Amino acid sequence: MIYRENGQFKTSYKNDQQVFAVTQDRIGIWLLLAFAVIGVPLLADEYLFRAVLIPFLILALAALGLNILVGYCGQISLGTGAFMAVGAYAAYNFMVRIDSMPLLLAVLLGGACATVVGVLFGIPSLRIKGLYLAVATLAAQFFADWAFLRISWFTNNSSSGSVSVSNLNVFGISIDTPAEKYLLCLGFLVVFAVMAKNLVRSHVGREWMAIRDMDVAAAVIGIRPVYAKLTAFAVSSFIVGVAGALWGFVHLGSWEPAAFSIDRSFQLLFMIIIGGLGSIMGSFFGAAFIVVLPIFLNQALPALGALVGVTISTALVAHSELMIFGALIVVFLIVEPHGLARLWSIGKEKMRLWPFPH
Amino acid sequence: MGPFLETLIGGLMSGMLYSLVALGFVLIFKASGVFNFAQGAMVLFAALAMARFSEWFPELLGFDNKLLANLLAFGGAMLVMVAVAWLIERLVLSKLVNQEGITLLMATLGVTYFLDGLGQTIFGSEIYKIDIGLPKDPMFLMESTFQGGILVNKEDLYAAAIAAALVVGLSLFFQKTSTGRALRAVADDHQAAQSIGIPLSRVWVIVWSVAGFVALVAGMIWGSKLGVQFSLSVLALKALPVVILGGLTSVPGAIIGGLLIGMGEKLSEVYLGPMLGGGIEIWFGYVLVLFVLLIRPQGLFGEKIIDRV
Numbered sequence: 001m002i003y004r005e006n007g008q009f010k011t012s013y014k015n016d017q018q019v020f021a022v023t024q025d026r027i028g029i030w031l032l033l034a035f036a037v038i039g040v041p042l043l044a045d046e047y048l049f050r051a052v053l054i055p056f057l058i059l060a061l062a063a064l065g066l067n068i069l070v071g072y073c074g075q076i077s078l079g080t081g082a083f084m085a086v087g088a089y090a091a092y093n094f095m096v097r098i099d100s101m102p103l104l105l106a107v108l109l110g111g112a113c114a115t116v117v118g119v120l121f122g123i124p125s126l127r128i129k130g131l132y133l134a135v136a137t138l139a140a141q142f143f144a145d146w147a148f149l150r151i152s153w154f155t156n157n158s159s160s161g162s163v164s165v166s167n168l169n170v171f172g173i174s175i176d177t178p179a180e181k182y183l184l185c186l187g188f189l190v191v192f193a194v195m196a197k198n199l200v201r202s203h204v205g206r207e208w209m210a211i212r213d214m215d216v217a218a219a220v221i222g223i224r225p226v227y228a229k230l231t232a233f234a235v236s237s238f239i240v241g242v243a244g245a246l247w248g249f250v251h252l253g254s255w256e257p258a259a260f261s262i263d264r265s266f267q268l269l270f271m272i273i274i275g276g277l278g279s280i281m282g283s284f285f286g287a288a289f290i291v292v293l294p295i296f297l298n299q300a301l302p303a304l305g306a307l308v309g310v311t312i313s314t315a316l317v318a319h320s321e322l323m324i325f326g327a328l329i330v331v332f333l334i335v336e337p338h339g340l341a342r343l344w345s346i347g348k349e350k351m352r353l354w355p356f357p358h
Numbered sequence: 359m360g361p362f363l364e365t366l367i368g369g370l371m372s373g374m375l376y377s378l379v380a381l382g383f384v385l386i387f388k389a390s391g392v393f394n395f396a397q398g399a400m401v402l403f404a405a406l407a408m409a410r411f412s413e414w415f416p417e418l419l420g421f422d423n424k425l426l427a428n429l430l431a432f433g434g435a436m437l438v439m440v441a442v443a444w445l446i447e448r449l450v451l452s453k454l455v456n457q458e459g460i461t462l463l464m465a466t467l468g469v470t471y472f473l474d475g476l477g478q479t480i481f482g483s484e485i486y487k488i489d490i491g492l493p494k495d496p497m498f499l500m501e502s503t504f505q506g507g508i509l510v511n512k513e514d515l516y517a518a519a520i521a522a523a524l525v526v527g528l529s530l531f532f533q534k535t536s537t538g539r540a541l542r543a544v545a546d547d548h549q550a551a552q553s554i555g556i557p558l559s560r561v562w563v564i565v566w567s568v569a570g571f572v573a574l575v576a577g578m579i580w581g582s583k584l585g586v587q588f589s590l591s592v593l594a595l596k597a598l599p600v601v602i603l604g605g606l607t608s609v610p611g612a613i614i615g616g617l618l619i620g621m622g623e624k625l626s627e628v629y630l631g632p633m634l635g636g637g638i639e640i641w642f643g644y645v646l647v648l649f650v651l652l653i654r655p656q657g658l659f660g661e662k663i664i665d666r667v
Contacts, residue, residue, distance in 0.1 A: 076460055124648060128655045129663065131393050131459060135602045136651055138595075139644035150635040216667040262595070266467060273464045315483065322475030329468030334453040337461050 003351040019197055036186060041179040049178035052291060057185040058246045060287035063271040064189075064196055064280065065239030070269070071277035072200055073232035074212030075125050079137035080240055080268045082121075082144030085260035087114040087241025088248035089154050092163050096156050103168050103175075107188075107245040114241020115234045117144075122233030126226055129215075141262050148257040164254030181250045188246060192239055197280050199235065208232050209278070274332050276341025285340035293328070297321045364508045365628045366621060371514035373620020374521045375583075378576040379597035380604065380612040381525070382569040387606045388545040389565040390451065393459065395466040398594025399473035400570055403442065405577030405586045406477045407435035409486035428490055432574070439570030440563075442473070447563045474591060483588070488581040492516050517579045524575055525613060528568070532609075541565060545607075599643035603650055605660020615658065619643045 003024055010016040020026040044053060066080050091110030095101050121140040128136055148154050148161075155163050168175040168184075175184055199205055207228040210218035219225050248255045267290060275286020301320055305312035312320070336343055379401060386394040394400075412431035416422060450465055493512045532538035543551040544561045552558050580590055600619050604611025626642045656662050 070460075124652060128651045131463070131606065132602055132651055132655060132657070134463075135598050135644070136648045138598065139641060139648045142641035142644050146637060146641050150637055214667065216665050220667070270464065270467070273460070277460075316479065319475040319479045319483070322471045323479070324475075326468040326471030326473075326475065329471070330450055330465050333457075333461055333465045333468070334450075337454075337457055 062243035063283035069236035073208040076134040079140035081260040081264040084244025087244035091245035110245040111241035118237020162256035276339030279341035282341030369621040369624030373616040374518040377616025380600040396469040398591040399470040400573040401577040402591040404574035405581040406481040443566030486586040599647040605657030608659035611659030
């Protein structure tokens, strides 16, 4: 009754091609954005910013990048942590070695370096497919792990191998409170999400999806696999590199190569699988799920135990988190292999008809 | 020449140990088409079971003979692995029958986390010992030809022998028994095998149990070398390049891939490592596999990937 499109006629091509074609959708997204920009900084406390919101924003950005590669172009990549590391360390080197380098430029240049590395490690995808490609991208992951640990030029010859950044400022405004960091990440995320959504609706996006669905047939009808696959790697690595730079600069402040290990790659892959492959919205849902779940379990498990009268030790909580996480992944994959985004679109379909059954 | 041979032999033997873990991957992929990321967690789970059972059984049943304790622990751990295989087949595999590869891969990743947590909950999270009587002292070969002789680790030699025996046993199982024939039929074509009456779910339970047995042997050997601790589950990541190099569907490929990667890792660490700053073992295997895949995209002995368009 509320979500009906009756009476919404499009009278120009521009209107017909809108991302949010239904007025209720458009109002909803503007309200959400307004809440995110104005409401959340007023209502959230520092813990919520540091532990939930900022990681969610940055990891949603990285999941967006990975979704473009895996969900839209069909190339399985397990090396995302490496590309994040390249973005972070490159941005760090630009900041440290060039005086008065603006933060935004350093982050974007870090993304550009990640693009170069991503295209380099994407070249095997022209020859290798499927699971073999997944393991080949692990080569990128382990190589980056080693390179940032052993090659001291990358860490500006720091003795401990960890680097740190401080005093962030954008256009003269210094970014030190959690609310300001949150707004900076939100800005990056909104810009990149709009760019990504437009990219996947353009001819490049259609080429990616054609390669994903049937790459031989796509090549037969004239889509160049080299161009499509390498641009997918390039765009994806750029976004992931920017996310990595943000992760190091804004969320961590100081980091070492272990922050971008293979666990990070798996975490991002889980996000896009649970959120929904091939869906921009899905990256957000997946990131929210994976970021909130450990925190929720951490609070809920001892509370549940206290309810039953059993004190659960922290070790047991940690092990149970692993078990519940693993079990939830499997349950999710069985119940809805297309992810939360599919559940969302099913919900919207039902809302269109509500309160009628059909 | 002496140090070179030493490094070579050391590499070959550590390669055999990798192929033990890789065998589990290949077995499961051959028969059910699932890339079982949980193999490492299964190695850890099996090793934990065996280590703890070899402590608990003597206490519970009140005897002191170490050989008997080890045998009973092995049998108990094997039963546990069969139970795990059956549960995985019932709860995970049969529900995800026609899904794409990446979904199954993610499901096995979920199983990995679950087994990690479960193993540590039931069996504890400290470092445990497995003592199956492998001699730990080194041996010096060819003392007359090379000065000081070539150092060969007796434990690795025994492990390599056990691995070779396992491979021979598995090949005999696959070629000579009717169950082995059924497994090979399922590996070739699920639907055809089902249509001639081979019970698919039972075959999958058998395959995962055999993979569990291989994981148990691997866990036993690695556990007696390193002690049973969490890092065993990271072994899977070291065995992945072996699987891919040999080809996902080939048992001899797993062995030869293991030997090549083991050899390559050790030799590169000793000869290339000092030039590049050391520690290149972690990525050498993967980069080697990357280059081989560029020339042969299906691995050295894998089946050619045929695309139907």
